[in-house]
Amino acid sequence: MNTEELRKERIQLFKDAIRMEKKPKRIPYFGNLWSWKIIDAGYKLSEALFDYEIMQKVLRHVFENYKIDVLYETGWRNPVQVTSILGNEEYIINDDANSINIKDQCFMEAEEYDELIKNPKKFLWEKVVPRKNKLLREENNSGHFRKFLQKYGEFGEFMGKSSKIMQEEYGLPEFADPMAAFDHWGNGYELLFNILRGIKGLSIDIRRDPEKVSAAIEALDETFVKPRFERGKKLPKGSNKEYCVDMNPVMLGHTILSPKQFEKFYWPHLKRISDFAESHDKLVYIFAEGESSRFYEFFQEFPKGHFAIHTEQDDIFELKKRVPNIAVAGGMKSTLLGKGTPQECVDYAKKLIDELGSDGGYIFSENKMISYEQDCKAENLKAVSEFVSQYYL
Amino acid sequence: MVDLKELTQAVGELDEEKVTGILKEFLKTDPNEEDVQKVVNACQQGMGIVGELFEKNEYFVGDLIYAGELLNGAIDLLKPVLGSANSEKVGKIVLGTVSGDLHDIGKNIFKSMAEAAGFEVYDLGVDQPASAFIEKVKEVKAEIVGMSGVLTLSIESMKNVVDELKENGMRDSVKVIIGGNPVNKDVCEFVGADDFTINAASGVKICQQWVK
Numbered sequence: 199m200n201t202e203e204l205r206k207e208r209i210q211l212f213k214d215a216i217r218m219e220k221k222p223k224r225i226p227y228f229g230n231l232w233s234w235k236i237i238d239a240g241y242k243l244s245e246a247l248f249d250y251e252i253m254q255k256v257l258r259h260v261f262e263n264y265k266i267d268v269l270y271e272t273g274w275r276n277p278v279q280v281t282s283i284l285g286n287e288e289y290i291i292n293d294d295a296n297s298i299n300i301k302d303q304c305f306m307e308a309e310e311y312d313e314l315i316k317n318p319k320k321f322l323w324e325k326v327v328p329r330k331n332k333l334l335r336e337e338n339n340s341g342h343f344r345k346f347l348q349k350y351g352e353f354g355e356f357m358g359k360s361s362k363i364m365q366e367e368y369g370l371p372e373f374a375d376p377m378a379a380f381d382h383w384g385n386g387y388e389l390l391f392n393i394l395r396g397i398k399g400l401s402i403d404i405r406r407d408p409e410k411v412s413a414a415i416e417a418l419d420e421t422f423v424k425p426r427f428e429r430g431k432k433l434p435k436g437s438n439k440e441y442c443v444d445m446n447p448v449m450l451g452h453t454i455l456s457p458k459q460f461e462k463f464y465w466p467h468l469k470r471i472s473d474f475a476e477s478h479d480k481l482v483y484i485f486a487e488g489e490s491s492r493f494y495e496f497f498q499e500f501p502k503g504h505f506a507i508h509t510e511q512d513d514i515f516e517l518k519k520r521v522p523n524i525a526v527a528g529g530m531k532s533t534l535l536g537k538g539t540p541q542e543c544v545d546y547a548k549k550l551i552d553e554l555g556s557d558g559g560y561i562f563s564e565n566k567m568i569s570y571e572q573d574c575k576a577e578n579l580k581a582v583s584e585f586v587s588q589y590y591l
Numbered sequence: 592m593v594d595l596k597e598l599t600q601a602v603g604e605l606d607e608e609k610v611t612g613i614l615k616e617f618l619k620t621d622p623n624e625e626d627v628q629k630v631v632n633a634c635q636q637g638m639g640i641v642g643e644l645f646e647k648n649e650y651f652v653g654d655l656i657y658a659g660e661l662l663n664g665a666i667d668l669l670k671p672v673l674g675s676a677n678s679e680k681v682g683k684i685v686l687g688t689v690s691g692d693l694h695d696i697g698k699n700i701f702k703s704m705a706e707a708a709g710f711e712v713y714d715l716g717v718d719q720p721a722s723a724f725i726e727k728v729k730e731v732k733a734e735i736v737g738m739s740g741v742l743t744l745s746i747e748s749m750k751n752v753v754d755e756l757k758e759n760g761m762r763d764s765v766k767v768i769i770g771g772n773p774v775n776k777d778v779c780e781f782v783g784a785d786d787f788t789i790n791a792a793s794g795v796k797i798c799q800q801w802v803k
Contacts, residue, residue, distance in 0.1 A: 290693065297691040297744055398696055401653035402660050405605060454653030488772070492648065532743060533777055566773075570691075570744035 204369030208267040212373075212442035216481050216525045217503045218559040225555045226442075227586045228373070228508070228527055228563040229266035231579075232275060233298055235259070237571050242293040247278045250356040257360055261368040264579055265587040268373045268442060271567075272360050276300075280349045284331035284342055296571050304396035305329045308403060311410045314394070318421045326394065374446040374483070375438065385467040386418030391451030401454050404463070415463060423467070427474060437481045443506070444480040445471060453488035457495070465496055476501040483527070483561075486510065497521045510565055518554050526554060527561035530582065535564065535574040540581035547582045551589060562586050592626055593617045595633040602637020603644070605654060607661050610634075614668045627672050634665050635707045642704075642792025655791055659700035662707055680711045682802035683733040685724055687715030689748035694741035697771055701737065701791035708795050710735075710802075721748075721755040728756075728765060735798055738784075740771045746778050753783040766801045770794050 199207070211226035236246040239259035246252045253273040260269055276298060278289050290299045305326045306314065314321045328334045333342040364370045390411065391400050403411050437444055452464050475482050482505050489511040490497075497507065498521055508527035509517055518526045529550045534543055547562065554560035568574045593613050601609040617630055641658045644650040650658075666673070684705055688698050695717050702712050713731055715723050724736055736756070738749045749769050756762040767784040770791070779787040785801075788794035 292691065295691040295744070297742070299691075299693040299742070301693070302696070398656055398660075401656035404653060405657045406607070454651060454656065456649075456651045456654070459651075459653070492651075533775075533781075536743075537781065566743060570742065572747050573743050 199369075201366060201369035205365055205371045208369070209371045209439070209442050211267060212561065213437060213481060215555075215558050215561050216443070216483070216506045218525060218557050219503065220558060222555065222558040224590050225551050225560055225562045225586060226267040227265070227583060228561050229260070229264065229269045230508075230528070230564040230567055231260060231264075231266075231269065231574075232271050232567045232569045234568040234570060234573055237296050238574075238576055243296060243298055244291050244293050247276055247291065247298075250279075250352070250359075253356070254360060254363065257363065261364065261370065263576070265583040267370065267587075269364065269370060270373055272357070272364060274357060277353055280346065280353050281331075283333075283345050283349045285333035286331045288330075298569075302396050302398075303330075303393050304399050306394040306399075308395075308399065308406075311403075311407070311414055315410075315413050315417045318417050330393075371442055372440070373442050374444070375441050385423050385447070386415035387463050387467065388448075388451050389418055389422075390414060391454075397451075397454060400451070404455075404459060408459075408462070411463065419467065423470075427470060430474060431478065433478070436479045442481075443483040445475070445482045447471060447482065447484050449484055449486040449490070452486070452490065452493065457492050460493055460496065468496065469499075472500050472505075475504040480504065482506070483508065486512075491516065491520075494520050497524060500524055506559075506561055508561070508563060514550070514565075515553060518559070522559075525559040525561060528563045528565045529554065529560075530562065530564045532564055532566040532568060532573045535568070535578045535582070536572045538578065540578050543578045543582045544585045547585055548589065551586070592620070592622075593630065595629060598630065598633040599636040599640070602634050602658075602661065602665070603640030605641070605650075605657055605661060607664070610637075610661060610665055611668065614665055618668065618672065622672055627669065631669065631673070631707070634662065635709070638662060638704050638707050638792065638795075642790070642796060645790050645792050652790075655700055656696065659703045659791070662703045666703075666707070679709070681709040682735060682798065683711045683713065683731050684735040684737050684798065685713045685715065685727045685731065685733040686737040686739070687719040687724060688717040688739045689745045689752065690718060690720045691748055692740045692742045692745040693717045694771075695739070697741070697791060698737075698739035701739065701770060701794050704791050704795045705737075705798060708799060710795075710798065721752040724752045725755050725759055725761070728761060729759075734765060734802060736765050736767045737794070737798075738767070738769045740769075740773065743773045745771065746773055746782060749782045749784065757783075766798075768794055768797055 214222050215226055233243055236243055236256050239256040241252055241256060246256050257272060276289055288301045288303065333339060361372060395403060452460060455464060471482060474480065485508045487510050491512055500523055502523040506525035506527050514526055514529040530547060534546055593616060598613050601613060641650060645655060686698060686702055688695050702714055705712050713727050715727060728736060738752060740749060753767055768786050769779060769782055769784045770788045774787040774789065786797050788797060
């Protein structure tokens with residue numbers, strides 16, 4: 199099989215897994231490998247993050263050593279070369295500890311809701327962007343902005359080259375359309391949680407002034423989300439053959455919510471995605487951080503054969519049982535990959551596939567984002583990926 | 592004197608307006624030390640209710656964060672009269688986010704709740720090496736070490752602290768609790784901690800049992 203055929207087959211494996219219409223040829227492996235791969239390839243974090251050629255060597259190292267079907271993170275997660283040029287200091291890299299931290303972000307005060315609601319674009323551009331990027335607060339900032347555009351262009355070029363290497367040399371597909379990144383990620387609630395108010399601020403606002411939070415979500419969604427759905431509705435029906443999935447929302451901010459709050463602040467967005475996926479026959483892969491079992495009643499409303507949920511901390515067997523309408527992804531424990539033996543890891547991988555994959559509704563992956571040295575031993579990942587690529591139900 | 596039961600209930604229900612109202616009325620009465628202590632105890636009991644509701648899955652992480660904020664607000668209000676209240680401390684906790692990790696929201700909630708429960712908390716801050724924990728435990732003769740972390744790399748750092756406690760012959764004289772997103776029973780065993788928690792309220796409860 200040549201690399202193009204391999205790429206197409208891999209895309210189909212993911213689509214079949216989510217459709218759950220037939221017994222799959224084999225279970226696809228979604229490589230949930232993040233900054234760990236830099237250390238595994240023998241580099242320091244800052245070496246790879248500040249040098250695209252080294253990052254490409256890191257990617258090749260992964261493709262050549264581990265038999266995965268998708269590498270989700272291909273060097274886009276921590277674009278420090280682009281962000282640092284504007285004085286953004288949110289990434290903190292410690293090469294001695296091989297660690298990267300991202301500062302909790304809160305670029306809006308509680309008193310500023312009305313201003314945000316009145317004109318979200320103006321507020322983000324005039325208030326949030328300069329707060330996030332200190333060099334843009336200077337009066338003559340056009341020089342910084344020009345440098346930013348140049349760095350942004352270089353980043354785009356790197357992403358394009360990496361994608362070409364991945365697809366043409368190794369036969370791995372893009373998981374979802376990289377040009378539509380914001381389409382996958384953004385919604386009003388997550389913007390409030392991740393950037394504008396932060397986990398603490400939003401937790402407090404939801405209790406102190408829930409109606410204002412609702413109004414802000416509505417304003418942000420009207421401005422940034424709904425127009426994208428309108429554009430999406432003009433696209434041909436059916437799943438895009440070039441990518442494994444069509445939409446890839448990341449759920450982070452649900453972790454602080456009760457089911458009642460979820461219904462009010464989060465579910466409207468997911469319902470919009472759900473209706474769109476059903477009416478336009480699209481495939482959706484949700485990464486859900488933390489533990490989500492209190493929201494299963496909502497997930498049960500997703501149309502069958504359109505959704506996969508990658509759980510970080512849920513009991514994946516229970517998720518599969520209680521939400522049979524969706525495919526599940528994840529399950530391979532990072533604690534086992536980091537501390538177990540290859541045989542223990544392979545035994546657990548077999549259990550996951552046997553118990554979760556018989557109807558096709560399972561995508562193999564690490565439960566957590568594999569980020570730090572101790573999250574995974576190379577020999578374990580090698581054994582597991584070899585096993586998954588060879589194991590037929 | 593204010594209605595203490597009503598205050599406890601208002602804290603438990605996270606009714607910030609009511610709590611603030613009661614405390615402002617209380618401050619107008621020019622309270623004596625004994626009454627201040629009773630009011631602080633009532634707030635502590637309210638936090639106990641918050642913890643119980645969290646364990647029953649009626650409250651969630653956002654509620655715990657809000658409870659921490661409410662409690663800080665209440666203590667701030669009481670500060671002018673707290674100085675005169677010579678409350679008895681139930682124990683000493685050396686607390687910190689371990690090396691490599693900069694997250695502190697969970698740690699700070701635990702701190703607020705532990706202080707409200709009468710502990711003397713020595714907060715080292717974030718990204719703290721094992722040596723910082725050891726030195727502080729020696730210095731203040733703490734009964735409990737509390738370690739917090741969100742990133743998976745914090746597990747190794749937590750283990751280093753326990754190993755250092757052992758090497759310094761201090762492991763048997765302190766109880767160790769770990770908290771945060773990546774901890775569970777297996778991690779607790781690996782680290783060599785005495786107990787673990789993923790919520791601040793139950794963490795405080797565990798500490799209370801240790802110093803009984």
